[in-house]
Amino acid sequence: MSLRFVLDPDLTPELRERVIDLWVDVTNAGGAVGFVAPVTTTDVRPVAEATFAAVTHGPDRLLVGYEGDRPVAVLFLADNRFRLKAHWGTLKRVMVHPDAQGRGHGQALMREAARRAPELGWQALHVTVRGGLGLEKFYDRLGYREVGRLPGALRVAPGDDRDEILMWRDLDTPA
DSSP states (O other): OOOEEEESOOOOHHHHHHHHHHHHHHHHTTOOSSOOSSOOHHHHHHHHHHHHHHHHTSSOEEEEEEETTEEEEEEEEEOOOSGGGTTEEEEEEEEEOGGGTTSSHHHHHHHHHHHHGGGGTOSEEEEEEETTSOHHHHHHHTTOEEEEEEEEEEEEETTEEEEEEEEEEETTSOO
16 A cells, blocks of 8 residues: 655644654664654653644654555654755654555655655755664665764663764755
8 A cells, every 4th residue: 555645734632642652663663763662652752742843833844654544654854944054954753653664665755755855945865874773775775875974872772882874865866
């Protein structure tokens, strides 16, 4: 089943709860979206609410991929909040529900973000990934390239520091 994408859906209380639940499920399945498993909605809610506020009060945007009426793929398009960087944006919290993975939804979500980015005046996209999971291979297949690495920048547990990998895609370059 293909996804139906909505940029800037109405962030109703129901959608907020569904995105928080998705965030928890992705994290607890091993996803690198700002937390380390195990987490609960109580852990995720404060970060999610701050992220939602940056969407509802601007300047960030929300892209949701729906299977029927169920949100299964989400990412946030984050504005750089700096005039000299207004020509590119950052993708944050790239998530596909664990039970919907393996069907190309992640690729579809990223392609939709790249398709919509020029509407925001963006000519390039940036995303960071947690080292040690092989995620950079996924982004590489979508036309992103590694442009930097912060060694040991992410402490996922005592004695388990991971690189933060900086990925970049010029939108005038085909994926």
